[in-house]
């Protein structure tokens with residue numbers, strides 16, 4: 001009730017929220033206008049593709065409606081893609097800080113790439129980093145950025161295992177719990193072992209998305225999964241290639257892994273953040 005009254009009167013936190021939403025929406029609109037005025041369809045990015053695609057695909061030919069639709073796409077991509085990847089990288093650096101062998105293997109993999117241009121890695125380079133991909137996946141398994149996901153049932157239904165759900169019920173699952181379940185990941189499920197993702201030739205083996213629902217699974221699986229991996233690999237590779245990274249509190253050693261310093265919110269934040277020391281390698 002209280003927030004409804006505040007919203008109606010436009011005061012306090014509701015007023016601040018409205019102002020904050022306006023800042024974000026204006027920012028997104030500025031990006032759209034800039035793209036619209038740039039010359040035609042030579043932009044290959046996602047937003048330009050939406051802008052220049054046939055208007056019929058939108059429910060209405062109304063330009064303002066189309067702009068609002070595009071604005072919501074931008075905002076959802078920024079929101080979905082920012083905290084998720086930054087949370088994932090925070091835990092990743094925390095875990096590897098206490099696993100020097102893992103850092104050495106990532107660094108060796110980087111130095112073995114055919115051509116490194118001053119610590120900047122191309123798309124092709126990043127695709128070939130199997131061990132890094134495995135280490136990031138292993139860290140995501142233990143520290144999924146979206147630890148709990150919920151669905152609200154619209155109608156009465158029966159789940160495949162025979163469970164009855166009523167309209168209005170919530171159905172939740174925890175990717176955090178699944179990642180630490182012995183029957184799913186084996187007796188060493190609480191240990192950080194990137195090798196579990198690699199075959200005997202060191203090639204990354206993707207696993208069943210329902211066993212690893214960190215990006216959700218099924219038809220509504222994360223649209224930015226591949227992009228997210230590329231962003232995380234690109235940052236991890238550049239940092240590890242250029243610097244020795246040391247977590248000030250020692251990172252995720254065996255003891256701390258038993259009771260990790262997380263704060264449960266929409267994303268799995270690290271309590272107190274991650275203070276680190278960086279030392280240039282060269």
Ligand code: HEM
Pocket residue numbers: 076077080081082084085088144145146149150213214215216219220221222223224225227228229
């Ligand atoms: C580590 C990185 C990421 C993780 C763990 C992650 C996780 C997830 C999860 C769990 C969902 C399902 C949410 C739900 O339906 O309840 C989701 C959806 C989505 N994600 Fe990601 N995400 C990541 C990165 C990204 C990036 C980089 C982008 C875009 C640039 C992105 C865009 C989206 C979009 C658009 C959806 C909605 C898909 C739909 O509803 O059909 N995500 N993500």
